[in-house]
Amino acid sequence: MTREGDGDGRDGVDAEAFRGTVAKRRDVLAALAAEPRYKRDLIDDLDHSRSTIDRAVAELLDAGLAERADGTYRATAAGELGLERHDAYRGEMRDIAASADVLDAVADGALDASLVAGATLHRTAGNDRQATLSLLEEEIRGAERVDALLPRLSDSRILDAYRTQARRGGTTSRLVFAPTLLSTLEARFAADIGELAAADGVRLYEAAVSSVGLVRLRGDGDAAYVVAYTDEGASPGCTNTRNRSR
Template identity: 40%
Template structure:
């Protein structure tokens, strides 16, 4: 049996109401302050606060609203997820050459730069690596093919 997945009742509000949650990470605020800070209508803030309160991500204390621990954790996880998906998206061209069952870790893509050599400059990626290598404390790489074998000795 597979573990339960977060449904749209959690993911969609995080996506649509992220600005409000991010603002509340800065500190509690009243609805009028949220309207000004987020530059939106009062009805939008009312709906967003109500939706996030129902999820337990926002709590009301007197006339102010604050993010809850659950809300903070949800925002952190959402940021991580978006960052991971952006890393995958940025590497899509490179990943097209990787077999679907290859043992990959997302950590290989985080903060990675990918180079797709142009026909007129097939060694561009290797030259970039050679340029950065003296200042690097680590290097992780994946290449589909080595264009010119003599570069191996230079690197």
């Protein structure tokens, strides 16, 4: 296994070289992780030349990612784990690239983007808008408790969801509105805001909040939403994390 005393890994392991080998020889490593293979099988299944397979197997052996087994080759435990983490990292990078506009809006709201690490992204652009709004509506309506910081509301349906949750009885809500938002809602939806304020278990507050919305829901399963907004007030999307271990 390749080791270098001045590498960036621990105990002299060159972690960058290790990672690079996994990335470079990913297809061969994946084949060996699935089941032990002869070189001729790798040549046929992966449509690589003999010389390419020879080099790939040699590099995987040298890195400790593969081993010989009764004339065949198979992935080691380190190889299987390295492959798993490599694929997970690639997936995370794809997710970040796909949600760049949402993450930028979160960062602009002075929130650490790590708050959305491991979260599920829901976009509100194009055909995804109704599905995302319906998901958030359903979550709010069914929650036993809602705690929210609300700089904006991208759709009046969300306000209606808070009203429905309050009407169920036996629920609690703590909603903190940005001053400009509350003023707008009182002017446009006076009856709805009045009903919400009068409901048992509901407390409405007016305060300066982040430009990013935060909604925490408790019920059959806990969930937390981070809702991003553009400068124009539209929401490019939101993320949610949940915990169903209660």
